[in-house]
Amino acid sequence: MKYMNRTFLCLFLMVIFLPGMAAANAEEVLVTVGPTKVTASDLEKAVRSSPFATQFNTMDAPEQAVLRGNLLKRLVALRLLRLEAHARGLDQRESFLQELKDFRTSRLYRYYIQKLREQLQLSEDKEKELEAEYAGQADALAAAKSSLLAEDFRQLRLLTLQMLREKQHVVFHTDRIVDGITPDTLLMEGDNLRLTYGDIAGQDDYSKTPDASQVEEQLYQRTELMLFAQAAADEGVNVDDEVEAYADELLPAMMLEELESQWIPDDKALKSYFDANPEMAQIPERWHVGQLVLPSYAQAAAMKKRIEQGESLFVLAGRYSIDSWGRAHNGDMGWFKEGEGVPEIEQRLKSMKDGQISDIIHTGKGYHLVTVIERRPGKIRAFAAMKDKVRQRLVDEKLAAYLDGLQKQYPVDWKVLATGSQADNNGG
Amino acid sequence: MVVRHTIVILAALGLLLLGGCDGQASAAASTQESTVEKPGAQTATTALPEKTNNAWEMAPFALESLDGGKHSLEDWKGKVIMMNFWASWCAPCQYEIPEFVQYQKTYGSRNLQLVGIGVDQKRKLANVARSLGINYPVLVLPPKDSRGLMSKWGNNSGIIPYTVVIASDGRIKYIHRGQMDEDAFNRYVKPLLN
Numbered sequence: 001m002k003y004m005n006r007t008f009l010c011l012f013l014m015v016i017f018l019p020g021m022a023a024a025n026a027e028e029v030l031v032t033v034g035p036t037k038v039t040a041s042d043l044e045k046a047v048r049s050s051p052f053a054t055q056f057n058t059m060d061a062p063e064q065a066v067l068r069g070n071l072l073k074r075l076v077a078l079r080l081l082r083l084e085a086h087a088r089g090l091d092q093r094e095s096f097l098q099e100l101k102d103f104r105t106s107r108l109y110r111y112y113i114q115k116l117r118e119q120l121q122l123s124e125d126k127e128k129e130l131e132a133e134y135a136g137q138a139d140a141l142a143a144a145k146s147s148l149l150a151e152d153f154r155q156l157r158l159l160t161l162q163m164l165r166e167k168q169h170v171v172f173h174t175d176r177i178v179d180g181i182t183p184d185t186l187l188m189e190g191d192n193l194r195l196t197y198g199d200i201a202g203q204d205d206y207s208k209t210p211d212a213s214q215v216e217e218q219l220y221q222r223t224e225l226m227l228f229a230q231a232a233a234d235e236g237v238n239v240d241d242e243v244e245a246y247a248d249e250l251l252p253a254m255m256l257e258e259l260e261s262q263w264i265p266d267d268k269a270l271k272s273y274f275d276a277n278p279e280m281a282q283i284p285e286r287w288h289v290g291q292l293v294l295p296s297y298a299q300a301a302a303m304k305k306r307i308e309q310g311e312s313l314f315v316l317a318g319r320y321s322i323d324s325w326g327r328a329h330n331g332d333m334g335w336f337k338e339g340e341g342v343p344e345i346e347q348r349l350k351s352m353k354d355g356q357i358s359d360i361i362h363t364g365k366g367y368h369l370v371t372v373i374e375r376r377p378g379k380i381r382a383f384a385a386m387k388d389k390v391r392q393r394l395v396d397e398k399l400a401a402y403l404d405g406l407q408k409q410y411p412v413d414w415k416v417l418a419t420g421s422q423a424d425n426n427g428g
Numbered sequence: 429m430v431v432r433h434t435i436v437i438l439a440a441l442g443l444l445l446l447g448g449c450d451g452q453a454s455a456a457a458s459t460q461e462s463t464v465e466k467p468g469a470q471t472a473t474t475a476l477p478e479k480t481n482n483a484w485e486m487a488p489f490a491l492e493s494l495d496g497g498k499h500s501l502e503d504w505k506g507k508v509i510m511m512n513f514w515a516s517w518c519a520p521c522q523y524e525i526p527e528f529v530q531y532q533k534t535y536g537s538r539n540l541q542l543v544g545i546g547v548d549q550k551r552k553l554a555n556v557a558r559s560l561g562i563n564y565p566v567l568v569l570p571p572k573d574s575r576g577l578m579s580k581w582g583n584n585s586g587i588i589p590y591t592v593v594i595a596s597d598g599r600i601k602y603i604h605r606g607q608m609d610e611d612a613f614n615r616y617v618k619p620l621l622n
Binding site for chain 1: 517519551552556558605606608609615616
């Protein structure tokens with residue numbers, strides 16, 4: 001939290017440096033984190049891919065600036081974690097490299113499928129026929145076209161797959177999917193590719209008798225994936241940027257996961273944090289309060305008498321209360337939590353019955369008559385019901401301190417803080 | 429069948445979106461459920477309540493624009509008008525608007541005039557206009573008054589976004605329900621330009 005607070009004030013005053021998406025200078029460096037830069041386009045990407053992207057555009061400029069500031073802080077935190085992940089060699093781990101490899105394959109595959117799709121075209125006659133049938137109905141025309149193309153695509157895909165299998169001399173050994181199969185059992189081989197049972201089955205499956213039809217299905221699917229990806233790579237399709245972007249996302253997440261398991265190895269760590277912070281479990285007593293404030297004891301005493309004789313505290317408060325907010329709301333002060341109000345009054349609220357009118361309470365603001373309209377008693381929540389919250393708070397706390405430490409290693413330099421006059425101009 | 433599905437889905441979407449926006453509009457839209465446009469009722473003459481396919485023969489309407497003045501469609505008489513009904517909460521609207529901004533920039537000199545009709549609070553519309561850099565006029569249609577004007581242009585179900593294309597002589601050439609893509613623009617709007 002400390003980390004968040006320290007940067008918050010200056011970020012709040014941040015220049016609204018991007019008047020609109022179109023006008024942004026995408027390459028403008030907003031922050032440097034160690035040797036790396038966070039640019040305006042990084043931030044715009046984060047805004048646009050956030051769950052509030054649509055709502056963001058409807059906000060006033062100062063609100064947008066605050067949100068941008070928060071997102072930028074988040075980007076900086078992720079960047080710090082990523083740098084540390086590299087330093088710790090997380091990017092050399094077998095599991096990470098495998099995940100990147102799978103990602104690369106799936107991107108190449110998608111690219112190839114897309115290319116196949118784009119090759120397809122309806123004949124000119126067919127196109128004209130459809131246009132006549134669906135004149136003036138763009139959506140219906142598009143739907144009719146794509147349903148015709150879908151069948152063509154299915155056939156083209158099968159033919160292409162067949163062609164690639166032959167070209168790579170692919171042979172399947174489905175007869176080996178029987179009891180006694182091992183992770184090393186070779187199920188498919190070709191010129192440049194091979195798949196073993198271990199590539200397909202999960203670790204838990206090795207000891208079981210394989211479900212032949214399921215394994216076969218997976219075998220064919222994986223082969224198609226590999227063949228199409230290989231074909232795309234052979235054509236020189238480059239997905240390096242996408243893979244790099246994915247790695248950039250993955251590393252901070254891995255780093256955070258690692259830190260979390262280090263900070264919270266088991267529930268005991270949560271429990272001892274919970275025990276050390278008992279206030280977390282407390283839900284304070286809450287009261288819905290009615291109030292009439294008067295300038296003198298005598299007037300308060302007179303009002304109390306009128307209320308006791310049947311007049312309403314709320315009607316009188318609407319007329320006579322010297323507290324202007326209370327007068328405007330006919331004495332209905334809304335809900336208060338224990339600890340939020342004036343101590344002298346709270347003490348009385350605690351012991352009063354609902355609906356009862358208090359005796360006269362003197363504070364710096366005048367002479368008060370109060371009543372409790374409704375109350376919610378305080379509670380203490382059990383640890384079991386609070387585990388997620390405890391975990392979240394513990395991680396937030398540890399992470400803030402941890403990020404502070406990382407900033408010593410990888411200095412963070414904010415390039416985009418407002419000068420006072422600019423902030424004033426923008427009402428922020 | 430395809431036609432019917434598309435329209436029903438869009439109508440349902442329209443109801444849903446309006447439902448999320450404001451209760452009155454939603455109630456207004458739901459009373460229209462049974463009168464969803466029939467497939468085939470595509471020419472403006474039969475579909476529009478004023479039984480004309482010429483915008484200049486319809487009763488004029490005037491609305492306040494984001495920059496303050498009152499405007500009516502007649503202000504742009506002689507231009508090829510793309511009148512786009514949108515709202516700030518509507519994601520598909522926000523996807524198509526940047527394309528409209530581009531059209532206005534590219535084809536403004538060839539007589540194209542985008543006109544946004546924002547069915548929403550003025551403040552939110554102004555924020556979206558600023559955020560997306562809208563470079564054409566946006567008129568403000570308070571949601572509670574939206575039903576009449578939308579029906580007038582054939583939008584009984586309150587679909588948003590909804591775009592009406594009016595040729596320079598006033599003929600209503602095309603109505604698009606839902607997000608309008610570049611294909612539709614090239615097919616129905618471009619041929620009308622100078």
